[in-house]
Amino acid sequence: MLWPRLGKRLFGRPVTDAAPAPPDAVVQALAERLEATARARLGRSLAIREVDAGSCNGCELEVNAMAGVLYDMERFGLRIVASPRHADVLLVTGPVTRNMREALERTRACTPEPCWIVAAGDCAVDGGVFKGSYGVDSGVASVLPVDLVIPGCPPTPLALLEGLLSLLEAQDAPKPRATPAA
Amino acid sequence: MSGAASDLIRRGAPQGCRPFERYLLTQSAFAGLRDALAQEPTLALLSLWAEPSAIHAVFLDEGAERPALLLASCLASDQKYPALSPVRPGAVRFERAIRDLWGLSAEGGVDLRPWLDHGRWPVQAPLSAKPSRDPVPPLQPEFLPIEGEGWHQIPVGPVHAGVIEPGHFRFTVQGETVVRLEQLLGYTHKGTLSLMVGKSPRAAARFAARLSGDTTVAHALAFALAAETATGTQPPPRAVLLRATMLELERIANHLNDWGFICNDAAFAYPHARCGELREGVLRANAAAFGHRLMMDVVIPGGLSVDLAPGGEAPILAALAAAESEIAPLTTIYETHASLQDRVVGTGILKPDLAARFAAGGHVGRASGRGFDARCALPHAPYDAMTFATPVLTEGDVDARVRVRIAEVKESIRIVRALLAALEPGEVHQPLPQKGGEGIAVVEGFRGEIVTWMALDDGGIIRAVFPRDPSWLQWPLLEAAIEGNIVADFPLCNKSFNCSYSGVDL
Ligand code: SF4
16 A cells, blocks of 8 residues: 555655745845854755744744655755754744743753854744743843744744755855945 | 532532632632542542632533533632642642642642742742742752662653653653653743733733644634633624634644654654645645634634635635545555554553543543543534534554544544535624623643633733643653653654643643
8 A cells, every 4th residue: 555655656746845045135144144253154954953942832833844745844955953962053942931941051052063043933033922921031032142033923834944045045155245344 | 410529519609600600618628629529530620720819620520411510619728728639630730830830839739849830930939919039049850759670760851852842751761661751841831821811811812822832723712712701702603613613623733743743753754744744735724714824813702813715615625635535545554554553552551540530631531431522521612513423442552542533533524524514604703891700611622622711800801811731631641651661662652642831831
């Protein structure tokens, strides 16, 4: 039952959706950030560790969907890894609950340099609807320096994929012209 | 229904909760519940929570011909109340959480260690009348003592290896066999209850929708029904049908997801890929029909925030047809691969008597002989006018929990088609009047029954609320189900339960 179905799939068209194009402005901003922080560049592939810093689990559903067959993030060299020690990117969701803050900081401490930090979801951006509660900090940026935010409640798999692809593009982007001092 | 405990509760003073009455008992009567409950094992404890000076319990009479809820309360004196955990093991985590959130302690409770409070908040007992702001050092978790020889421990989490929610699992292992699992949760505690209190139901609905994102519709619906019952509001018929449609779509999407993930945890990738695709089809249909892939914030008190998009039935029916045609071949593949069956059959057995003692709902209960389904036992509209089958198995293993899910997906597909066929044009929202009242609602989400209680003050503002996720009574059973299994089978067992962290961490 399985083999004939696998065989059929082998000769059929892939079910995977077409690749999204990351927005130029985001790529450019990331490239500038890369330059400004004089970080070593990573290659054409990124190992991603997802850290749930107290989400409602909606964001996790969409991250998992992005790893599924239709979005298939691995075709771009984006891979979810099991340990922060293997990661180039920390993809953080949730408002950062006070009970998760130390775990997030320790996860960052375990991640080798260079490391991108992505705040995914409205909660991770600034605490979202939970902002102001005694139980949460106000988003990832209140704990760690954030390189990229992907808003949405939850962000769609496509939005997540676009965000992660801009990280890849930024590595390749030509060196940005010197930006006027801020 | 009658029995020692239910009679005792009904002798208390009625408080006007709808549709099931809440009785206020004196402390001594409440303390007497402990003996009475021991004599009435069919009175199951579903929920236990507090207000600054009182505690409330919800019971379900499982022995009665027509199941009904019975609520009992008692005032705390000296920040104490009589514990129920000596006779109802499901009360343990509630009592620990009540101590952390409201600062009330369970006298005679079997476990008084902190639960949600890890010593990281700027306040203690944040929901009590006078929260304390004295700084405390972070608490070192205390685990149960281990005796015997040749054991070691494996601490896992809060950051897990997969893309899942955070929590800590402490495995005590002899050789490869787990002799004890102890969970420590609370990492996703966001103080949600404190954000809901003092707001109107309409304003607080967005927190109900974010208690647990995967079951957002079910939580939002239980919350809305509680508010509507409290204020005597009748949502329009079209909204009633569409809400149930969404509830079933959520069930279908989650069950497909879990089925795939369970196979994946046994390193069998094909069903995972296929189920993921089918589930994605449902989510895209949700987005086309209701404007959001998870249908977040669509169910609100009084009805719906948006109507079904014009032509929105078509994508839903197409996604269901795709899922339906794949279920049979996928089931055959699931059943005929020894490498997969070897992992799921006989793994993580939850014995029926334990499931009954904890009143476990959802696929966890129904795979272990407890047939309770709120859609049949305590139906709200439109389920009161529908008939459908509830699958019940008694094996209690990972396989049984998968089979219950598969059977439920098939029924849900049928239900959605019937609901959409019955749909008539009309309004989808009826504003709530600004008035006081108290209500309780039970909604069968994909994990099991959600029990939400709400009390509104005279201005229609939430005085107190407690949404009880089904995982409260399922998490402790996972500790029992993994015992005697090998460590490598934990992901399978865990996924077959798929309890919510955020839903119980509040
Ligand atoms: S952004 Fe939305 S979906 Fe993500 S964790 Fe926050 S509330 Fe949940």
